Amino acid sequence: MRLTNQEAFEKYASEAQERWTSKFGGDRWVINVGISECSKAKGALDTWSNLQLHLDNSGLDYELHQxxxxxxxxxxxxxEVFAPDSPGIVFQNVVTDLVPELVQAxxxxxxxxxxxxxxxxxxxxxxxxxxxEHPFLKGQHRLLFKRAGEIDPDSIEEYIANGGYAGFVKALLQMTPEEIVHExxxxxxxxxxxxxxPAGIKWESGRRTQAWPKYVVANSHEGEPNVFKDRRLIESDPHLxxxxxxxxCVALETPHGYNYIGGEHVLALARFQHAVDQAYELGLLGDNVLGTGKSFHMRVRSGGGAYICGEGSALMYAIMGERGQPRTKPPRSVEEGVWRRPTVLNNTETYAAVPSIINxxxxxxxxxxxxxxxxxxxVTIQGPVARIGVAEVDMGYSLRSLIEDIYGGAKEGYTLKGIQMGGVSAGPLRMDQLDVGIDFESLEEVGAMLGSGGFVAFDESICAVDFARYLTQFNRYESCAKCTPCRLGNKALLEIVDKVRNGQSPNEVAALIEATSENIIDLSLCGLGQVAPMPLLGMMKAFPDEFEAHFRDGTCPQGQCPVSQPKLRLEPVAAD
Amino acid sequence: MAHGAPASEIDLQPLRTILEDRYNPENYQDSLELIVQACQEAQHLYGYVPKAATEAIAEHLGVSTNRIFGLLTFYADFLTDEPGEHTMLLCHGTACYVGGSQKLVDHLDLRYDVTSGKTTRDGTLTVQIVNGCLGVCDLAPVAQLDHHDYCGHLTVESFEGLMDTLRSESKAATVEDSDETD
Known part of the structure; x- marks a missing residue:
């Protein structure tokens, strides 16, 4: 079916709403099963088929939804179970073995x-x-994750039934592009x-540039080793x-949109592509959308597993089928981006906020x-905390409250030592430094960074030097090798840290690390190199005693570094 | 998904069908945009991107094989050598590091002489160390075997157990021509 004008869209929306409300009434049992990459890893597909089997045998009148x-x-x-005349009840950790018991009940x-x-x-x-009132959800304010876990991500109808595409239709038919940018x-x-x-300023400069065609690009690459928010957002609500x-696209008056999704996010890629196909089918994408004469086209491009492609210019080169290596700026991407045309590039999460802003x-x-x-x-948190997951909180929410209330503090048997902030681009905060708001300014003041909202909790057993080595090694490995300070500087930094870990610190090692870092920060071409030494410097600042023990005594208090390991023996694979 | 098809047995027909169905660039610009995804299709089909496949892609999209190899060697996801019987994506994201994945990485290096993208000497397992994140941090340290089975909360011991299972499976499969397993 193709919607050709506003009335047709509104008619479709009201019918979709009716179908949505009638889905849960009546004598049927409606059971939703959450299917995403993480639940699949924990056996959700087995739960699904076992539910089907047992519900069939139980004689209940039921519907199973994804x-x-x-x-x-x-x-x-x-x-989530909707029994006849009952509200939805969410059951957790429903592994396949639990299914018979639940269905019987x-x-x-x-x-x-x-x-x-x-x-x-x-x-x-x-x-x-x-x-x-569940502690995980109590402090949260869910705007982007409002529908997540409640609607079928593969269904455009359920999205529209819950207020979806109203923002797009409003922007397209009732607003001028200037008004959209103004909002x-x-x-x-x-x-x-x-x-x-600020996204609005970016959009405005994108409009001001007089070169055609223009492009709108979403950065869903998310290659950082500790963030999975965009991936979950796309898996749960791709239409948003x-x-x-x-x-x-309406605001920039351009028909060309792209979403660049990291190649390792298989399910997110599939669901986003499916969403795009559905929007084409319904006539929300394509030519002459809703009778306005305007065209909108969306392309999904996937990456090949290079962290650097999250950097704006590298991402654009990746889209253009080149090695994803950044270039010097200016020109900025709003002047010269994809195919050397004006390009507005924002993060997935930024775009996801736009529909509610328009509405x-x-x-x-x-x-x-x-x-x-x-x-x-x-925000996402990983490491030994009681509850792992994606949370959505107001900017300025207390970091301590996030860790202790929403994520439930340390997992049983662990004592937290600190929180690594800002992915691999900043230093950590110790547990006594957590009384700070989660927003761009507050975190910068204390020397941390909001980044894309990925925090990693680490416990007392982790050696700060070894952790710093891991983060430095990540940046070294992911350096695209285009500019020398980043390519060789990070390698040098890694070698110094490795000497420290082996109990062979050179003289004045702290000053050496600082000088090397300064060179990398000042001379590197792009954002990766400019922040690559930050985790190491941050760790040194947060845990000076531990570094001192390595530097001065050549010992590792946590017993994690090679210096305190028993001599390693090589055991070749037994031939059979 | 087939893994480790020897170079001589590569059947390019399935790849050609996919390319003809879904990869129809309107111009050269489109061709360039589609290279990476076309290579992912090939990797999905054959477990790696064989030389013959890059030639087929180059011919279909009208780009040079040099350009394709330039991309294959830049992007970490791609394997250009024939992988072993099984492929493992070992997550080495920060959460997995905190959970102890460094021990697994070191173990692989010391005991099997395997770094990212390499295969164990007996051809059982190819390991790709994922520097990003598999996004299943609840199971950290985690690995994905043959692109669908997840092995969570890995330790060196449980990894060895897994290796034993994989090796005995492959031995059972090749029991008849046992001369070849040295």
Missing amino acids: VGCAGWCFAEPFI FKTGDFPVEHAMGVRGDESFKGIAPLN VKESNVRGRGGAGF VLEGLMIA NGGSWYASIGTEQSKGTKL
């Missing part, structure tokens, strides 16, 4: 409290507390990839990102967050 991931990785695989009208995570709505139900500017939404550049991109107005969005950092931020 939904995306809701950010609660710790609770995967999860199912459902048959007798019983909902096992011990496996339940919570119930939708504000009131308790049969002893199960509301989901919103985005007023919202002051800033680049979520880490740089924090697509809608944001399409609104940017509710820029000033509404600007009322969320702090003075200078607006809106909500998706």
